Amino acid sequence: MRLPLIVFIASLAFAAAARADGDAAAGLKVYTTKCKICHSVDASGKNGVGPGLNGVFGRTAGTKEGFAYSPAMKAMGTVWSADTIKAYVANPKDSVPGNKMAFVGIKNPDELENLMAYLKEVTK
Template sequence: MIATPAESQSMSFRRKTNCPTRELVVAAFLLALVPSANAQDAAAGEKSFNKCRACHQVGESAKNTAGPYLNGLFGRKSGTVEGYGYSEANKNSGIIWDEATFADYIKDPKARIPGTKMSFAGIKNEQEVKDLTAFLKQFGKDGKKSD
């Protein structure tokens, strides 16, 4: 079957308008796969947590060591993990841990809570702080990882 010139032009027009739409859909899909520069990456945060492991634990079997366990950190008042001997500075800081207070603290613990027992220089890289936050937020009070 041979198309008339009018049909050919119509079919050609449809193809031309569909191609950019298809290309835009594919481009949008591919962009969605690329993580945003500001996205939090829990897997990268787990690697960053290696800096913390000497003193802190997370997970279902976590316990206090040189530092308190960090399960259920966000929403918790500073200095309240049972069985851990906090400094008076931590106990009296009045901090309720959320993303902002944690980010401020982890960048320079001794500046945020003078008198803290935590001897850590801090994490200065903003993305690393976000990633570490994403990792820690996965752990509920019971140490179970949320999906």
């Protein structure tokens, strides 16, 4: 009886530690269900309905070559980081008025954290 309990407690501790930084595997699911239809993340940087997100961390908003951004996004001037992407994706319509990303937003902070962990890994 004792060993399974220890394993259980250890896995709980691991799950909690993973959550603090975001869980990239869970983030993959968020990306697949909510972003993939419009955004690529791989090294091709391919633009679709939305700009390719390869290299997005550290990039200035609205500057991916070959993508026709809205004037609002081009004028934004923000440098994308986990914090600025989270603020945008949580509420695209209100955080950048006039932008053309037709996405309702993600309110769940864990989902946002997991999504950032995934995007950081796959877009670098």
